[in-house]
Amino acid sequence: MKQFLLLITILFIASACKEIYELPPQAMLQATITNPTTNLPMTSKVTYKGIGRDSMWVSATSVNLITFPLSTKETTSFVVSFDATVDTISFNHTSTQKYGSMETGFYYEYKLKSINSTHHRILSIDITDSLVTTIWHENIKLNISPLPSGGV
Amino acid sequence: MRILSLTLVLCLLAAFSNGQTHKVQKEKEKEKKVKPKREDNYIRLKGLRFGMDVTRPFQYLWTKGDRYGTEFSGDLEISPNLFPVFESGYEFMKIKTSYVDYSGQGSYSRFGLDYNFLQAENKNDKNILYGGLRYGFAFASQKVNNYLIDSYWGPTTGSFSNQNYFAQWGELLLGMKGEVFHNFYMGWSIRFKIQLNNKAIGYPLAYFIPGFGKAANGSNFDLTYSVYYNIPWDFRKNIGVKKLKAIVVKPKSVKKPVVKKPVLKKLTD
Numbered sequence: 001m002k003q004f005l006l007l008i009t010i011l012f013i014a015s016a017c018k019e020i021y022e023l024p025p026q027a028m029l030q031a032t033i034t035n036p037t038t039n040l041p042m043t044s045k046v047t048y049k050g051i052g053r054d055s056m057w058v059s060a061t062s063v064n065l066i067t068f069p070l071s072t073k074e075t076t077s078f079v080v081s082f083d084a085t086v087d088t089i090s091f092n093h094t095s096t097q098k099y100g101s102m103e104t105g106f107y108y109e110y111k112l113k114s115i116n117s118t119h120h121r122i123l124s125i126d127i128t129d130s131l132v133t134t135i136w137h138e139n140i141k142l143n144i145s146p147l148p149s150g151g152v
Numbered sequence: 153m154r155i156l157s158l159t160l161v162l163c164l165l166a167a168f169s170n171g172q173t174h175k176v177q178k179e180k181e182k183e184k185k186v187k188p189k190r191e192d193n194y195i196r197l198k199g200l201r202f203g204m205d206v207t208r209p210f211q212y213l214w215t216k217g218d219r220y221g222t223e224f225s226g227d228l229e230i231s232p233n234l235f236p237v238f239e240s241g242y243e244f245m246k247i248k249t250s251y252v253d254y255s256g257q258g259s260y261s262r263f264g265l266d267y268n269f270l271q272a273e274n275k276n277d278k279n280i281l282y283g284g285l286r287y288g289f290a291f292a293s294q295k296v297n298n299y300l301i302d303s304y305w306g307p308t309t310g311s312f313s314n315q316n317y318f319a320q321w322g323e324l325l326l327g328m329k330g331e332v333f334h335n336f337y338m339g340w341s342i343r344f345k346i347q348l349n350n351k352a353i354g355y356p357l358a359y360f361i362p363g364f365g366k367a368a369n370g371s372n373f374d375l376t377y378s379v380y381y382n383i384p385w386d387f388r389k390n391i392g393v394k395k396l397k398a399i400v401v402k403p404k405s406v407k408k409p410v411v412k413k414p415v416l417k418k419l420t421d
Contacts, residue, residue, distance in 0.1 A: 003340065021216070021249050021251075023251075024251050024301065024302070026303070050304060050305060053304065053305065055304075057304055069303060069304040069305065070305075071303070071305035072303075072305070072308055073305075076305070097301075099355060099356040099357060101359065101368060102217075102247050102252050102254040102296075102356075102359040102360075103216055103217075103247065103249070103252075104251070105249070105251035105252045105299060105300070105301070106251075106252075106299050106301050106356075107301060108301065108303075108308075
């Protein structure tokens with residue numbers, strides 16, 4: 001009987017720890033803002049939003065590493081402002097649905113096919129890894145022209 | 153020189169004798185290590201013992217999701233200290249989060265053997281401490297009623313229809329069973345379950361295997377607590393009586409063989 005009561009107690013203590021679910025993982029395209037002359041990361045005040053979306057994804061933040069959430073469509077486009085100079089970037093990609101678990105749910109992973117952009121501030125874009133997974137890592141290098149004052 | 157050689161001889165003798173004593177000691181130790189044979193070579197559990205696992209309906213208390221079910225078992229002492237066991241049950245698993253609405257269910261069965269390590273003091277001592285092996289299999293189905301993938305670009309929703317699958321696993325267990333009242337038993341077991349090769353069911357993968365647990369894990373631990381009732385019907389005794397009756401009855405029913413006397417007519421003629 002003592003054993004049984006002990007077991008019940010353990011079960012109730014264990015029950016206090018249940019029902020904690022992790023959020024589903026999200027695959028993000030990661031870009032490094034690079035100075036093409038030095039080939040080193042460069043900080044820039046960035047604001048950007050998806051074309052067709054009302055809300056900003058990132059607003060006026062000084063960074064050298066930015067992430068882009070891709071859509072399930074074949075092309076995902078963003079309007080990006082680098083220190084008030086606006087460019088448009090379009091990512092052509094495929095998307096594959098992935099299963100995490102029934103606790104975390106489902107998510108998408110992507111494969112970059114090509115990238116198009118305007119060239120107001122962007123000089124060129126290099127794809128370093130075309131696979132966009134939930135383990136965030138550098139996928140592209142955004143080579144932008146440095147500001148006349150420096151800005152590195 | 154003589155003294156030196158004498159000392160060398162003495163040293164060798166000492167080493168030899170030391171080796172001998174070591175040998176004798178080792179032999180003695182070996183003799184000590186030999187376990188005495190079990191004296192409880194008799195069957196204590198007469199008849200069949202049926203059980204119900206009382207923890208199965210409350211599994212949601214220690215597992216993620218709403219897991220519950222029922223499980224029944226039956227065992228008998230086929231030979232002293234050896235118990236063939238059969239366990240069968242049905243389980244449900246439900247998970248409802250903001251992202252997934254999942255339900256899985258299925259029936260499972262296990263069969264195997266338990267061996268009692270605890271030597272009985274007398275024939276009425278029916279408590280056992282056992283180790284056991286099981287083979288388990290399950291027929292199950294799962295369904296994703298609804299899922300949601302939230303994103304900056306807006307949510308994506310969908311569902312997956314019913315998927316049926318078969319799974320199998322092996323179990324290694326340790327447990328105790330004790331008689332609490334006459335013919336009423338209680339007992340627990342700790343189980344280590346290892347998944348055997350299961351067929352892939354496609355997308356999404358099987359999440360839950362009834363009787364085993366999470367399918368993604370190659371192995372799982374489990375704890376059971378059961379109540380048992382021993383049906384006080386000694387089938388061995390009845391079988392024995394029937395056999396005896398058959399032995400006693402047979403000679404009565406058999407007619408004496410008629411021995412024909414040889415015809416001696418021709419010879420006498």
